[in-house]
Amino acid sequence: MSEKKLAEDPIGEDARIDTLDERLKAAREREDKRNQPRAKGADASYRMGNRVLAELLGGLIGGAAIGWVIDLVAGTEPWGLLGMLALGVIVAFRNIIRISSRPPE
Structure with missing residues (x-):
């Protein structure tokens, strides 16, 4: 059974x-x-963050390099470096403000 x-x-x-x-x-x-691809908004924010970082570092490093060369040529240590570094910071922040005030795509 x-x-x-x-x-x-x-x-x-x-x-x-x-x-x-x-x-x-x-x-x-x-x-x-x-496993789906990430949203496009996150990718765009990541790219914008990288661009802002590049602008800031480029302004600082570029200003410092140009100021150092001016100091070597003109013999005005440290004023050429300090002046061009300040100018690089100003230009970098101006570019960052310009990037951030653009409307989103």
């Missing part, structure tokens, strides 16, 4: 397989959602 009941009752195994299939499907959906 127990053999007959086991042959007629495959529901227990099918229910487990069905729930396993549902869990696998949910896991695949979560994985697909996680």
